[in-house]
Amino acid sequence: MNEKTTIYDIAKALNVTAATVSRALNNNPKISAATRKLVMETAAKMNYKQNKLALALKSGKSNNVGVVVPYIDRNFFSAIIRGIEEELYPLGYHVIICQTHEQESAEIDNINALLNAQVDGILMSVSKLSTQTSHFEHVLNKNVPLVFFDRKKDVKGVSTVTIDDYQAGYNATKHLIEQGCSKIAHLSGDWALEIYKNRYKGYKQALLDNGITFNKDYVIKTKSDIKAGHKSVEKLMTLETPPDAIFSSSDYVALGAIQQLKKMGVKIPDDFCVIGFSNEPFTKFMELSMSTVDQLPVEMGKMSAKVFLEQVKESNVKIEKKVVLAPNLKIRATSTKK
Amino acid sequence: MNEKTTIYDIAKALNVTAATVSRALNNNPKISAATRKLVMETAAKMNYKQNKLALALKSGKSNNVGVVVPYIDRNFFSAIIRGIEEELYPLGYHVIICQTHEQESAEIDNINALLNAQVDGILMSVSKLSTQTSHFEHVLNKNVPLVFFDRKKDVKGVSTVTIDDYQAGYNATKHLIEQGCSKIAHLSGDWALEIYKNRYKGYKQALLDNGITFNKDYVIKTKSDIKAGHKSVEKLMTLETPPDAIFSSSDYVALGAIQQLKKMGVKIPDDFCVIGFSNEPFTKFMELSMSTVDQLPVEMGKMSAKVFLEQVKESNVKIEKKVVLAPNLKIRATSTKK
Numbered sequence: 182m183n184e185k186t187t188i189y190d191i192a193k194a195l196n197v198t199a200a201t202v203s204r205a206l207n208n209n210p211k212i213s214a215a216t217r218k219l220v221m222e223t224a225a226k227m228n229y230k231q232n233k234l235a236l237a238l239k240s241g242k243s244n245n246v247g248v249v250v251p252y253i254d255r256n257f258f259s260a261i262i263r264g265i266e267e268e269l270y271p272l273g274y275h276v277i278i279c280q281t282h283e284q285e286s287a288e289i290d291n292i293n294a295l296l297n298a299q300v301d302g303i304l305m306s307v308s309k310l311s312t313q314t315s316h317f318e319h320v321l322n323k324n325v326p327l328v329f330f331d332r333k334k335d336v337k338g339v340s341t342v343t344i345d346d347y348q349a350g351y352n353a354t355k356h357l358i359e360q361g362c363s364k365i366a367h368l369s370g371d372w373a374l375e376i377y378k379n380r381y382k383g384y385k386q387a388l389l390d391n392g393i394t395f396n397k398d399y400v401i402k403t404k405s406d407i408k409a410g411h412k413s414v415e416k417l418m419t420l421e422t423p424p425d426a427i428f429s430s431s432d433y434v435a436l437g438a439i440q441q442l443k444k445m446g447v448k449i450p451d452d453f454c455v456i457g458f459s460n461e462p463f464t465k466f467m468e469l470s471m472s473t474v475d476q477l478p479v480e481m482g483k484m485s486a487k488v489f490l491e492q493v494k495e496s497n498v499k500i501e502k503k504v505v506l507a508p509n510l511k512i513r514a515t516s517t518k519k
Numbered sequence: 520m521n522e523k524t525t526i527y528d529i530a531k532a533l534n535v536t537a538a539t540v541s542r543a544l545n546n547n548p549k550i551s552a553a554t555r556k557l558v559m560e561t562a563a564k565m566n567y568k569q570n571k572l573a574l575a576l577k578s579g580k581s582n583n584v585g586v587v588v589p590y591i592d593r594n595f596f597s598a599i600i601r602g603i604e605e606e607l608y609p610l611g612y613h614v615i616i617c618q619t620h621e622q623e624s625a626e627i628d629n630i631n632a633l634l635n636a637q638v639d640g641i642l643m644s645v646s647k648l649s650t651q652t653s654h655f656e657h658v659l660n661k662n663v664p665l666v667f668f669d670r671k672k673d674v675k676g677v678s679t680v681t682i683d684d685y686q687a688g689y690n691a692t693k694h695l696i697e698q699g700c701s702k703i704a705h706l707s708g709d710w711a712l713e714i715y716k717n718r719y720k721g722y723k724q725a726l727l728d729n730g731i732t733f734n735k736d737y738v739i740k741t742k743s744d745i746k747a748g749h750k751s752v753e754k755l756m757t758l759e760t761p762p763d764a765i766f767s768s769s770d771y772v773a774l775g776a777i778q779q780l781k782k783m784g785v786k787i788p789d790d791f792c793v794i795g796f797s798n799e800p801f802t803k804f805m806e807l808s809m810s811t812v813d814q815l816p817v818e819m820g821k822m823s824a825k826v827f828l829e830q831v832k833e834s835n836v837k838i839e840k841k842v843v844l845a846p847n848l849k850i851r852a853t854s855t856k857k
Contacts, residue, residue, distance in 0.1 A: 218624070225631060225657050245632050253600065253616065259592030266618070270625070275632035278591065278616040280604070286556070287608070293559060294583050294613035298636035319563050436804065463801040466774065 186227045247295035248278045249305035257459045257478050264482020281308040289316045302326040302489045326492035330485045340502040342485045346376045349474045349508035350383025353428045353456045358391045360518050362426035366399040368413050368434050380430050410437020432457035454516040470513035524565045585633035586616045587643035595797045595816050602820020619646040627654045640664040640827045664830035668823045678840040680823045684714045687812045687846035688721025691766045691794045696729045698856050700764035704737040706751050706772050718768050748775020770795035792854040810854035813847040
């Protein structure tokens with residue numbers, strides 16, 4: 182392996198100037214896509230890797246951006262990544278993705294792996310079991326821009342892009358009240374994550390604003406899976422006064438709830454309304470299409486990318502931006518009484 | 520920034536030996552998770568990044584493994600990634616993921632980005648629009664192990680993990696015949712990809728083996744989305760002798776087909792049976808649960824990881840392994856006549 186290939190060697194091989202090679206390697210927009218591709222391929226063939234890495238080390242520019250999410254197989258997160266890529270790919274950035282499976286240790290490992298891969302920035306959604314903030318501060322200490330989307334922690338210097346979860350919870354609950362429901366249960370997630378706390382707060386306020394007494398027996402904190410929906414309904418339906426509606430913070434929990442309600446012979450939506458959260462694709466294809474909250478994930482991804490790009494541009498100025506997007510209630514069959 | 524931190528500095532700071540630090544940084548199993556975490560965090564705090572990268576350059580070991588897939592939001596691919604992570608994460612590897620959106624240019628860019636990030640191997644599924652093989656050979660030339668899963672190209676030296684798509688197509692078609700269907704259409708993908716060609720071949724052979732004349736008007740090559748399903752059914756149902764069943768190479772196309780058949784008033788499964796391919800989660804939650812072929816993606820991911828690990832262990836020997844897994848037909852409502 183020849184470890185000494187320089188941009189001059191590549192320039193010679195292609196009969197172009199070293200400046201052209203340098204520009205092509207650094208994704209300078211002055212260079213055509215065809216030339217860039219040719220230079221990249223030749224550089225690769227000539228084993229330019231080491232030098233490019235050295236260059237990345239020197240300039241701190243790899244044109245790789247790291248994205249860390251709890252799961253890639255939730256439509257919400259994959260759609261955010263799509264939005265990020267749509268914004269960054271045309272600018273010559275490559276998006277490399279890691280998943281945490283909600284484990285803090287994996288989150289820390291992933292961040293270290295991305296920093297070792299010399300990423301120019303990290304865009305991420307905090308995992309549920311994450312309690313520390315030192316690994317986030319570690320990113321900032323390296324002058325690598327960090328952006329939180331959807332799930333965030335309060336860390337000074339980190340920009341965030343979220344939706345208004347309070348408003349989402351409020352609107353969903355208000356819609357259930359307008360459908361004639363008055364005993365509305367709420368299946369929530371871990372309140373260590375602000376998103377779940379805020380959806381709960383919105384739910385509670387909508388009840389109060391509409392003269393409905395808040396009943397703490399109607400609020401259950403659960404995991405975000407189908408089984409949690411089964412169990413929660415089992416529990417709720419044995420209450421002295423069972424609820425007549427559920428607003429769930431998760432589509433999967435709502436799906437489980439619907440399955441269990443059906444099993445018990447409860448008629449949806451006539452006797453019981455259900456609203457989920459996230460607008461996962463399966464919600465549209467169910468026997469009864471499920472009402473849910475669309476969090477505009479593609480827009481959230483695009484916005485996160487834009488916030489990152491602003492930080493890259495203004496590398497001398499510390500920007501801390503808080504973007505809050507408006508949620509979109511999707512009213513479907515599971516909450517529409519005839 | 521202090522660029523001269525060595526493992527000796529870290530050892531001093533933690534009051535351990537340099538060997539312990541080195542082992543911890545290299546994920547040696549002799550070191551406890553707690554010690555490893557402490558060393559990693561201290562190394563990070565002391566800006567050890569550059570040296571670790573230098574080490575990676577020297578040893579060719581980053582403990583990062585790259586995975587390239589067309590889409591992360593297809594359950595099939597995300598489940599494969601889950602399998603890969605389950606196998607590799609306990610061994611100290613981090614999986615970094617890129618998606619191609621079926622574009623060859625993105626495939627080339629992703630591979631270069633992963634090589635620049637010093638990955639120890641690349642596990643990937645080839646994108647539909649990929650025609651060249653030079654970017655794969657480029658990976659091999661760098662002595663980075665390359666494993667294809669599901670979608671492969673014939674490249675010397677690349678191990679592959681696939682399912683028996685021929686058998687899958689054969690079994691699905693045979694099942695439709697056993698349900699009494701005799702005019703079975705097949706919605707296929709691009710035959711440049713072997714998986715689609717093999718499913719088609721299995722379909723055709725099952726017809727022949729059961730005395731059913733093959734009708735080329737019943738075979739349509741389409742994209743893998745819902746709209747393609749709508750259009751294909753529109754076309755098929757205007758034939759002089761419309762089909763009475765569809766075996767689709769894609770769950771999404773099958774979903775579109777079912778939507779269009781319903782719109783036309785065709786009764787499923789009594790008058791028309793449908794089988795999809797991939798066992799996407801939504802297939803279970805539809806009004807009529809959809810029959811489909813389960814490709815055992817988690818097992819496929821685990822097997823791909825195992826093949827990669829064998830190659831890493833035997834770095835002096837070139838191994839080219841071809842693993843073929845057996846598919847699993849999931850018979851559900853859309854193909855079960857009463």
